[in-house]
Amino acid sequence: MVAGAPPPTVLNREQPANITPEILAEADSSIDLQRLGVREILRTGAPASLRSSGIGLVPLPGTTRYGEGILTVATARDGYRNTFIAVADDCTAVAEIPQTRGGKPTVATSHYELISENPYRYTQADILVLTALRQQSLPPSADTPEKRDEFFAKPRACLRSSPLGKKYGWGIHFDDKGRTAVHPANSPRYRELLADDSVKTVKALRSQR
Numbered sequence: 001m002v003a004g005a006p007p008p009t010v011l012n013r014e015q016p017a018n019i020t021p022e023i024l025a026e027a028d029s030s031i032d033l034q035r036l037g038v039r040e041i042l043r044t045g046a047p048a049s050l051r052s053s054g055i056g057l058v059p060l061p062g063t064t065r066y067g068e069g070i071l072t073v074a075t076a077r078d079g080y081r082n083t084f085i086a087v088a089d090d091c092t093a094v095a096e097i098p099q100t101r102g103g104k105p106t107v108a109t110s111h112y113e114l115i116s117e118n119p120y121r122y123t124q125a126d127i128l129v130l131t132a133l134r135q136q137s138l139p140p141s142a143d144t145p146e147k148r149d150e151f152f153a154k155p156r157a158c159l160r161s162s163p164l165g166k167k168y169g170w171g172i173h174f175d176d177k178g179r180t181a182v183h184p185a186n187s188p189r190y191r192e193l194l195a196d197d198s199v200k201t202v203k204a205l206r207s208q209r
Contacts, residue, residue: 077152079124080174080200084193085165087185088204093169095184108163110134112182115164115172119181124159125152127180165204173199 098108105113110131114122122130126143129151133142159180164170169185173193183190193199 077125077156079178080158081178082176082198083174083200083202084196085160085162085172085174086190086194086201086203087169087171088166088206090206090208091166091169091185091204093167094186095170096168098163098168105134106163107131107135108168111159111162111164112168112170115180115182120175120179122180123178124174124180127159128156160202161205166207172204 098106098112100106100109111127114127114130125148129143129148130140132151133140133147159165159172162172164182165172170182171185171190171193173181173183175181183193194201
C-alpha cells in the first residue's frame with residue numbers, strides 16, 4: 001500500500017480505497033478491466049460494479065481523488081483458491097505450446113514450463129516471482145522474502161493476464177491452497193472444471209478491447 005494512504009475501505013465513487021482481504025474474499029474477477037478501460041476508471045472513479053472486483057485504487061500521498069491514484073490488482077500476491085481461469089473469449093488457439101524468442105524465455109514460456117512441469121506445486125505469487133527472476137537471468141535461489149517484498153511493492157497483474165489463457169489456449173486451475181495446474185482448452189478435464197459448481201470460473205483477459 002502507498003505510504004500515507006487512508007485506511008482500506010469498500011470502493012465507492014467518493015473515496016479512494018485499497019482492497020482488504022475481506023473484500024477480496026468476495027471478489028468477482030470476471031470483470032474485464034481492459035474492456036472497461038483504465039482511463040475511464042481513473043477519470044470518473046470506480047463504479048459500484050467494481051466494489052467486489054478485487055481491484056483497488058490506491059491514492060498517492062496527499063491526494064484525495066481517484067484520478068491522482070494508481071490502479072492495482074489486489075489478487076496478484078494473494079492469488080486465487082478453487083478457481084479456474086478459462087481461456088479468453090478472443091483466444092483462437094487450443095493448447096499451443098509457447099516458444100522461446102531468440103533462445104530466451106518469454107513470459108509465456110516461463111508460465112507454461114513452471115506450471116505444466118510442476119502441477120499443483122506453485123501458487124500465483126510463485127509463478128509471478130519465478131518468471132520475473134527468469135527474465136533477469138537469476139536462479140530460483142534468488143527468490144527470497146526480501147525479493148518478494150520488493151517485487152510486490154509495485155502493482156502486478158494476476159494470472160488472468162497470462163498469455164496462456166489470452167493467446168495459447170490453456171486454462172489455469174487453482175486448488176484449495178492456491179496451487180496451479182494447466183489444462184488444454186476443450187479437454188475433458190477443462191470441461192469438467194467449467195461444469196464444477198464448487199469451482200469459480202473466470203475468464204482470461206481479452207487481447208483486444
